[in-house]
Amino acid sequence: GQSLEQPSEVTAVEGAIVQINCTYQTSGFYGLSWYQQHDGGAPTFLSYNALDGLEETGRFSSFLSRSDSYGYLLLQELQMKDSASYFCAVRGGAGANNLFFGTGTRLTVIP
């Protein structure tokens, strides 16, 4: 099966940088994705890593190390609106179509 672990909560100051880690175990691996979810809303796609290394998309970057089964999401120049839950997700299992989510990290940005 799939197992993805994340810190449950992170608090950071506006303007700072925060890193959210994700370790995973999966049978079959087709990439690591990151999603943002505000309270009461649907997840929105942030980033995807299929290969090792860093992917940068604006203020958000994501890193993957397949040998370590580890990745992280890096948020720079934090804004108050970044307060949300962040989920890592792997596409694996019996079919590459299946997306399984991590435990989620609640990010709180404070002034």
Place this chain on the structure above:
Amino acid sequence: GAVVSQHPSWVICKSGTSVKIECRSLDFQATTMFWYRQFPKQSLMLMATSNEGSKATYEQGVEKDKFLINHASLTLSTLTVTSAHPEDSSFYICSARGEETQYFGPGTRLLVL
């Protein structure tokens, strides 16, 4: 970008009744759609994978007779919660796989009294 809609956005029903939730991909065709359930302050749990023209594939622990899934067309999948009970109260989110990524619907909040 691609859009996925869900209807209704929220529903309150009595225990024992059935509730149908629709998921539509508005500007692309989705041969595969996914249904997730999310309890408060918890992660999204994949319930089942809905395949157009064939039976859905359910994750372990999800009762297929209770959560009926129909993928009638390339743009529509429905989830019916049969004989709903208070413990079925949750946030149900559908998702469809597009060309580049997976798109999520806005979710349906179900409250069973």
